[in-house]
Amino acid sequence: MGKQYTVAPLLLLACLAGCDNQDATPGATDNTSAAAAPAPTPPASNEDDGIVARYTCQADTDVAILENGAARVSLPGGERHALERVVGSDPEVYAGDSLYFRIDVGSAHLSQQDGARELACTKAGAPG
DSSP, rough: OOOHHHHHHHHHHHHHHHHHHHHHOOHHHHHHHHHSSOOOOOOOOOOTTTTTEEEETTEEEEEEEOOOOOSEETTTSOEEEEEETTTTTSSSEEEEETEEEEEEEEEEEETTTTSSSEEEEEEEEOOO
């Protein structure tokens, strides 16, 4: 039981230390955020920079193909998931975060990696 009480104060101190860094210098915050990211992910902005194609799927879901070779899935609630291109895949396939996006000739589908809940998608074109 003593260990449970030790973790909470350490977590609180870590949060306070992070808050102090944010007030001190704006540049330090950006470096800290980048280092804390678990994996490279597409930008969180709503801008179309870096998007080479966009697919609109059923259930108000959107998939953006990025120029860096990755894809970004945007769900109706605003949640985003990064998908990586499966190297050598034919048809073109992106996978990650338990999602699977496949682009066939004339069609595209987004599903969970186990094949459940497949959504049909249509190409909306490149941003202009």
